[in-house]
Amino acid sequence: MGIREIASFAHGEWIAPGAGARPIASAITGEVIAQAGNDGLRVIDMLDYARTTGGPALRKMTFHDRARMLKALATEIGKHKQALYDLSFETGATQADHMIDIDGGIGTMFVFASKGRREMPDAHVFLDGEIEQLSRNGTFLGQHICTPLQGVAVHINAFNFPVWGMLEKLAPTLLAGVPAIVKPATATCYVTELAVRIMLDSGLLPDGALQLVSGGVGDMLDHLTCQDVVSFTGSADTAFKLRSSEHLMRESVRFVAEQDSLNASILGPDAIPGTPEFDLFIKEVSREMTTKAGQKCTAIRRIIAPQSQTEAVIDALSARLAKTQIGDPRLETTRMGALVSNSQKRDVLEKAAIISTEAERVFGDPDSFAVDGADRDKGAFLPPMLFHCADPDAATRIHDTEAFGPVSTVMGYRDLDHAIALANRGQGSLVASVITHDPAVAREVALGAGAFHGRLYFNNRDSMKESTGHGSPLPHMVHGGPGRAGGGEEMGGVRGVKHYMQRTAIQGSPDILTAIGSQWVPGGTEIAGPAHPFTRRFGDLDIGETIHTDPREVTLDDIEHFAEFTGDTFYAHMDDDAAKRNPFFPGRVAHGYLLLSFAAGLFVEPNEGPVLANTGLDGLRFMKPVSAGDSIKVSLTVKKKTPRNEDYGEVRWHVTLTNQDDEKVAEYELLTMNAY
Numbered sequence: 274m275g276i277r278e279i280a281s282f283a284h285g286e287w288i289a290p291g292a293g294a295r296p297i298a299s300a301i302t303g304e305v306i307a308q309a310g311n312d313g314l315r316v317i318d319m320l321d322y323a324r325t326t327g328g329p330a331l332r333k334m335t336f337h338d339r340a341r342m343l344k345a346l347a348t349e350i351g352k353h354k355q356a357l358y359d360l361s362f363e364t365g366a367t368q369a370d371h372m373i374d375i376d377g378g379i380g381t382m383f384v385f386a387s388k389g390r391r392e393m394p395d396a397h398v399f400l401d402g403e404i405e406q407l408s409r410n411g412t413f414l415g416q417h418i419c420t421p422l423q424g425v426a427v428h429i430n431a432f433n434f435p436v437w438g439m440l441e442k443l444a445p446t447l448l449a450g451v452p453a454i455v456k457p458a459t460a461t462c463y464v465t466e467l468a469v470r471i472m473l474d475s476g477l478l479p480d481g482a483l484q485l486v487s488g489g490v491g492d493m494l495d496h497l498t499c500q501d502v503v504s505f506t507g508s509a510d511t512a513f514k515l516r517s518s519e520h521l522m523r524e525s526v527r528f529v530a531e532q533d534s535l536n537a538s539i540l541g542p543d544a545i546p547g548t549p550e551f552d553l554f555i556k557e558v559s560r561e562m563t564t565k566a567g568q569k570c571t572a573i574r575r576i577i578a579p580q581s582q583t584e585a586v587i588d589a590l591s592a593r594l595a596k597t598q599i600g601d602p603r604l605e606t607t608r609m610g611a612l613v614s615n616s617q618k619r620d621v622l623e624k625a626a627i628i629s630t631e632a633e634r635v636f637g638d639p640d641s642f643a644v645d646g647a648d649r650d651k652g653a654f655l656p657p658m659l660f661h662c663a664d665p666d667a668a669t670r671i672h673d674t675e676a677f678g679p680v681s682t683v684m685g686y687r688d689l690d691h692a693i694a695l696a697n698r699g700q701g702s703l704v705a706s707v708i709t710h711d712p713a714v715a716r717e718v719a720l721g722a723g724a725f726h727g728r729l730y731f732n733n734r735d736s737m738k739e740s741t742g743h744g745s746p747l748p749h750m751v752h753g754g755p756g757r758a759g760g761g762e763e764m765g766g767v768r769g770v771k772h773y774m775q776r777t778a779i780q781g782s783p784d785i786l787t788a789i790g791s792q793w794v795p796g797g798t799e800i801a802g803p804a805h806p807f808t809r810r811f812g813d814l815d816i817g818e819t820i821h822t823d824p825r826e827v828t829l830d831d832i833e834h835f836a837e838f839t840g841d842t843f844y845a846h847m848d849d850d851a852a853k854r855n856p857f858f859p860g861r862v863a864h865g866y867l868l869l870s871f872a873a874g875l876f877v878e879p880n881e882g883p884v885l886a887n888t889g890l891d892g893l894r895f896m897k898p899v900s901a902g903d904s905i906k907v908s909l910t911v912k913k914k915t916p917r918n919e920d921y922g923e924v925r926w927h928v929t930l931t932n933q934d935d936e937k938v939a940e941y942e943l944l945t946m947n948a949y
Contacts, residue, residue: 300365310488327452327481340389365611424500541709600645701756727754
C-alpha cells in the first residue's frame, strides 16, 4: 500500500497535499504511511465560503431541521464504522479505544440531535430564561434570546481523538447554525479526513457548512472577526500563543480552550482494602492509565490516597498493570497499543524524567518491557509507568508536569483537607474523581475542590455498575475546566450550543416579544379561533389562539365532597376556625387541585379529536384562595407549538384561572400532544 495523500476540503473542492506537506508515520511500525498539508490553501476564500454560503444556508434551517441533520449524519458515519476502525489502528489505538473515539463521537452527535429536538424550539430564535417584568402593568417586558453568530467556527483539534474530538465540537456548532472549518492534528488527520468524506459524500450538509484543513491553517486566524469562534484542544503553550494573538484580542474573537490538565483521583478515607470502593479505585486508575495509552485529556495523572493506604494502592495497581498486554493494536489480545508517534513517545519520556526528580518509579521500565506482534523500538510503545511521591507538599513538578501517556503518580494525604489541597495544586483540571461511599466526604470535596475542577466524578458500590468512568466526558455535561485546563467549556447539552450564539437582551411590548420568540407572551394579542382549539389539529392552531370559559361557582358541598372523595382533609379545607388562624386564608378554602379539576371541566372539549393526551403541567402557582360562593373562569391560550414526529406535536397552553372579581386565582402551563 502506497503513501496516502490526505486532502483538505476548501471552498467546495478537495485539494491534494502540496508545498509544505508533512510525512505521517504509523504508530505501530514507525514507517511513513501518509502525507498532509498544503501551504497554498486560500484561507480567506475558505472563510468567505463559510460566511456567505454555509452560514446563510444553516440559518435558514430551524433548530429542529439542524437536529434532524445531525441525526442523519451520525447514522451515516455509523454505516462506515469498520472503515474508520481499520484506519484508526495505525494511530496506535486498540479496538476498545475505537469504541471511545469513533462510537463515542457518533453517540455524541445523537445526543445533540435529541437535545435539539427536545430542548430547543422548531424555530430560529432560542429563548434564554424567563420573561422579565420591566413595568407595573406588563406592557413593557424584557427577554434574553440567542441567535447564531454570523461567522465561522474554527476547530483546532488534538491528535488523540481524531473522530470524537471533531464531532463533539461540530455537533453543537452545526446545531447552533454556524459553519465550521475543522483542523485536525496532522499526526492522525487521515482518520478525520475519512470521517469528513463520509459526511460530505452523504449530501446531508449544506454547501459551505463544513470544511477541512489537513495541515496548517496558515494565517487564517488573522482574518477572524467578532462573529467567529476558535475552539482549541491541545497544549497550554499553544493555546496561550493562539489566544494572545493581537488580532484575536483586538477583534474580541471568542476563544474556547481545552488544554493541559493534571487530573486527580482521590481514594476516600473509608475506601480501605477489602471494600468495593478500593477495588473500584484500582480498576478506574488502571483503566485511565492504559486506555488510549494514557493519551486522554481526562486521564488520571495524580493518584491521591490516604497515607496509610499508599503501599496497598501501589501493590494492587502494579499487579493489575502487570496484566496489561502491550502490542500491535490489531491483535485481539492487546490491551494497550502504541502512543501516536515516536515524537510523542520521546515527549512522554522527557516528562517522566522530570517527574522522577520528585518521585520514585515503582512500576514500568521503559527500557525493558514486552510488545506482542510489533517491534518495540520502531513503534511508539511504552509500558504503563507508576511513580510514588513520598512528599507531595514539597514537590512542585508532579503538580505542574503532564506526561501525556501511560504515566501517573501516587501520593499520600493526611486527612481530607490535605487531599483537597493536593488535588487543587494542579491549578485547574478537567476532572477530579472521588471514590467513596461516604456522602459527607463527597460534600466536603465538592465544596473544597469544586472551584478548581470542571467536573467532579463520584463513584462507589451503588453507582459503579452504571457509571461511565472517570475519563468519559458526556455530551450532556460540561467538558472543560478552569486555570491550567484552559478556562473553557464544551458540550454540556444546550450550554455548548450557546457558545456559537449571541445572547441578546430584547425589550418591548408583549406582542413584540411574541413575534420575535415565536412564543405567546401573557398580555399579548389573543386570537379567537374558528372553533374550540381542542377540535383543531396541531398544524392549524395559531400562537395566541385563546378561549375564555363561562364561570363556575365553587360551593361548600364541592369542597367537602372533594375532601371525602380524595382523602385530602387538610384543616384549611375542613376547619373554619383553624383556617382563619392561618395568615394565608380567610376561612375554609377550596383545594387547589379541586380548582384545577374544575378548570379542566370548563375548557375541555370532551369528544374524540386531535388532542391525544395530556402529558403534564408546568409552573403551577396558586395566587389567591377561593372560598365557598366564589366563582372561577378560565382563559386558555396556545403559547407554543413543538413538533415531535410526523404524527403529532406538543402544544403548550397558557392557563389562567380568575375569580368573579377578575383576580388571578391560579396560573400554569398545560402540555398536550396533538395530532397533525
